[in-house]
Amino acid sequence: MSKLQKYLLAILGFQFILILVVFLLQRPVAASNNLIFPDLKVESVTAINISDSTGNLVFLEKQGEQWVLPLQDDFPVNAEAIPQLVEKFATIRDNRLVTRSEASHDRLSISNENFERKVELTINGNKEIIYFGSSPATGNIHFRLNGKPEVYLTNALTSAQISTSIASWVNTEIYQISSSSVKKIEISNTAGDFIFEPDAESVWSAQQMEAGYQFDQSKWSSLLSGFTNLRFVEPVSKSEKAEFGFDTPQAIMKIEYATESNPSMSGKLVIGSKDGSGNYYVAWSESEYIYLVPSYNAERFVNLTTDDYSTQVATEESDNE
Numbered sequence: 001m002s003k004l005q006k007y008l009l010a011i012l013g014f015q016f017i018l019i020l021v022v023f024l025l026q027r028p029v030a031a032s033n034n035l036i037f038p039d040l041k042v043e044s045v046t047a048i049n050i051s052d053s054t055g056n057l058v059f060l061e062k063q064g065e066q067w068v069l070p071l072q073d074d075f076p077v078n079a080e081a082i083p084q085l086v087e088k089f090a091t092i093r094d095n096r097l098v099t100r101s102e103a104s105h106d107r108l109s110i111s112n113e114n115f116e117r118k119v120e121l122t123i124n125g126n127k128e129i130i131y132f133g134s135s136p137a138t139g140n141i142h143f144r145l146n147g148k149p150e151v152y153l154t155n156a157l158t159s160a161q162i163s164t165s166i167a168s169w170v171n172t173e174i175y176q177i178s179s180s181s182v183k184k185i186e187i188s189n190t191a192g193d194f195i196f197e198p199d200a201e202s203v204w205s206a207q208q209m210e211a212g213y214q215f216d217q218s219k220w221s222s223l224l225s226g227f228t229n230l231r232f233v234e235p236v237s238k239s240e241k242a243e244f245g246f247d248t249p250q251a252i253m254k255i256e257y258a259t260e261s262n263p264s265m266s267g268k269l270v271i272g273s274k275d276g277s278g279n280y281y282v283a284w285s286e287s288e289y290i291y292l293v294p295s296y297n298a299e300r301f302v303n304l305t306t307d308d309y310s311t312q313v314a315t316e317e318s319d320n321e
Contacts, residue, residue, distance in 0.1 A: 033095040036130070036145065040090040040123065042083045047122035053115050056164035069166065075235040075289060077169050088157040089121070089130075096153040098142065108142045108151060109133040116141075117162045132159060166234040174284050174291055175267065177228040182257045185227055189251040191305045196220070206309060213310040220309045226300045227253065230269070232291035233279050244281040244290060245273025251301035271298050 048060040060077055061070045067077040098108075105111035110133030117132040129146035136142070139155045163169070185196045195207040204224070205215050240246060253269040272281040280298035283290050 033093055035090070036092040036094060037089055037121075037123070037128065040086060042086040044124050045082070045086055045121060046125075047120075048082070048085070049118075049120035050162050050164055051118045052164045053113065053118075058164050058166055058169060060169065069170070069235070072166070072235045073237045073239070073289065075170060078171060081169050085157075085161070088161065092143070092154050092156045094150070094152055098151045098153055100149050100151075102149045104151065105133075105144070105149075110142050110144050110151060116159050117164070119162055132162065135159065167232075170235070172231040172233075174230045174232055174282070174287060174293070175228075176230075177255065177257050177267075179224050179228050181259065182224070182228060182255060184254075184256040185224075186254040187227075187251060187301055187304055188253075189302055189304055191303075194304060194306075196309075206306075208306055209310060210306050212313055213306065214313050216309055216311045219311070223300065223304075223309055226297065227255070228257075230282075230284075230293060230297060232282075232293050234292050236281065236290045236292055238288050238290070240283070240290065243273070244283075246270050246281070246283060250280070250298070251304070253301055269301070271301055 046062045049057070050060075051057045057071075059069065059071050060067055060082065062068075062082075063070075063074065067079075067082045068074040069077060098104075106114050109116050110131050112131075115131045115133060119130050119132065121128045121130070131144045131146065133142035133144070133151070135158070136153070139158065140153050141155075141158060142151050143154055144151045160168075180202065183197070187194045187196075192208065196204055197207075198204045204217065204220050209215065236244075249270050249272055251271040253271075254266065255269075256264075256266050259265055266285075268285040270283045272283070274280055274295070275292060278295045279292040280295060280302070281290060282293050282298065
């Protein structure tokens with residue numbers, strides 16, 4: 001055997017060993033069937049921090065018996081949200097081991113810098129961190145414990161159930177008023193002042209009508225729904241700041257309505273400036289919080305003109321045309 005042949009055999013043997021090592025590291029291996037968080041109870045959890053690698057963050061904290069958003073001036077979290085989430089974490093097991101290779105973490109979107117979700121649980125005063133990555137199949141998601149190379153699969157929860165959207169954790173309703181109970185709506189914006197009232201038969205009309213135009217009940221029905229129901233993207237704070245733009249509002253709505261317990265109610269909505277994402281800051285007189293609402297909701301008020309609730313009256317000349 002020549003010297004060259006010996007070298008080639010040695011290289012071939014090395015490549016075989018390398019392939020074998022990579023295969024052993026990457027292939028699914030036998031795993032145990034232990035709970036990741038044994039004996040986890042909702043009573044033992046006092047804080048949950050959920051983030052993604054793009055900078056979105058939701059911080060949930062227990063204060064007394066209430067869960068709140070401390071970064072949003074302690075806005076209350078839905079009562080059932082945290083028990084449901086903790087219950088899901090309590091069922092996660094390590095019985096579906098995928099790999100022990102750290103080289104695969106980035107590819108599976110589960111590394112320290114590149115991840116779908118990072119969840120920090122404060123349990124009995126101790127912080128536990130778990131990363132969630134890609135979903136190879138519907139209802140399954142990769143996960144990894146902080147500081148550990150092992151990557152597992154679980155179907156105990158999904159990325160949507162550990163959302164980094166605040167709206168997923170709270171009641172997003174600012175107000176909801178029955179349209180049949182509304183007595184009067186006044187809206188002011190840069191286009192002018194608009195006043196709408198129903199008659200005794202609940203037929204609406206507007207005080208501001210251009211010559212040759214009539215009130216369009218069909219158009220108004222859609223507007224009325226938007227004026228009497230408003231939801232937010234996220235709560236901001238209880239304190240007003242200059243950046244919210246309430247000193248020079250984009251629009252103001254005053255609404256008079258009745259409830260079962262009070263026949264004479266009123267509210268005032270002030271729409272301020274936009275944030276960097278195009279949402280509008282709003283303040284509602286019946287709430288202590290300031291909110292961000294989507295542009296498509298806010299601009300019903302901001303951009304309102306007579307064209308939005310009226311149509312041109314048909315004439316003989318227009319019919320002949």
